[in-house]
Amino acid sequence: MSSLTRFGGRLTVRLQSLTRPQVVVLMLVVVLVAGIWTAAGTGHQGLAVSLVAALLLGVLLGILHLSRWMGGMHRANQAANRDLRTVVEQMQRRVVATVEKERLTAGDRHQDLSRTITRGLRQNGHGHDLLLRSQSREFEAMFQLFQEFTPRAPMPSSGDFALNPTDLLELLHIVRLHQPQLVVELGSGTSSVWLGYALEKIGGRLISLDHDEDYAARTRTMLEAHGLGAVVEVRTAPLTELLLDGRAYQWYDREQLKDVRDVDLLVIDGPPAATGPDARFPALHAMESKLAPTATIVLDDANRADEQDAVRRWTENITGLVSEPHLIGRHAVLSYSRSGAKVSV
Known part of the structure; x- marks a missing residue:
């Protein structure tokens, strides 16, 4: 009994979640099924067969509609996937271009730094040489001053x-x-x-x-x-x-x-x-x-x-x-x- 109650509860929840078109289709199906049972029970076989045919036609149309809907969804998914791939490829190209640019810039900076360091070392050595020469001149001048x-x-x-x-x-x-x-x-x-x-x-x-x-x-x-x-x-x-x-x-x-x-x-x-x-x-x-x-x-x-x-x-x-x-x-x-x-x- 409890299982039946739980089933009824779940069925009620699902029925409440149906959209208006789904409710209309469900009511038509129920009416057709009820009509088939009534016609079969009262001996109206031709009416019962007609109602069954109508029900099958409705099912077929529903299947066709569902197929078209699923096809549209599939095409939409494919288009979304293509767009996503395009975006990903563009991002990859930008990332690769940015990385390459930074690599080249880093290389240029490394070369500039190397040249600056080399020039600084040369100038430093030249500066030391000039300083030593200047000190020598000043010492020589000082000796001459004190001789006077x-x-x-x-x-x-x-x-x-x-x-x-x-x-x-x-x-x-x-x-x-x-x-x-x-x-x-x-x-x-x-x-x-x-x-x-x-x-x-x-x-x-x-x-x-x-x-x-x-x-x-x-x-x-x-x-x-x-x-x-x-x-x-x-x-x-x-x-x-x-x-x-x-x-x-x-x-x-x-x-x-x-x-x-x-x-x-x-x-x-x-x-x-x-x-x-x-x-x-x-x-x-x-x-x-x-x-x-x-x-x-x-x-x-x-x-x-x-x-x-x-x-x-x-x-x-x-x-x-x-x-x-x-x-x-x-x-x-x-x-x-x-x-x-x-x-x-």
């Missing part, structure tokens, strides 16, 4: 912001060659001490300007330690605005130079580059009237673009100023003649 003078106190360090030994050696060679009686130095420091010793031997004197009071004080202390206070005077000249051709520059306070004239040698080692672009360009325009009729100008850091441009503009615009060859170091050496005659350096 016997310091009375420890000498300040050279290099970095101060002049290198090669620069100092050429500067002192210019002093020995021209025997200047008055030297003006823009930017004090190590060079002030070396110039002091060189000028002490020939009876000259040095005026050194510095915009930094603390640095100027340290330079004065060094000079006193070397007994050069009577030869070298360090003046503090703060940077002030100087207008030149409509452009404002930060340059030394010219009030500190109002008593200076007949400068035989001008050494331009300031203001610092950090002051601004073309920081040293105003020097000759501010100092030209204070130069002796024939004078020599030495510009430090002439390997830099601003200083090279300053030399070009000076020689183009200042009459009697000529750029001269230099021996060693990073100086630019210029000769000045107020009469316009060439001065040998």
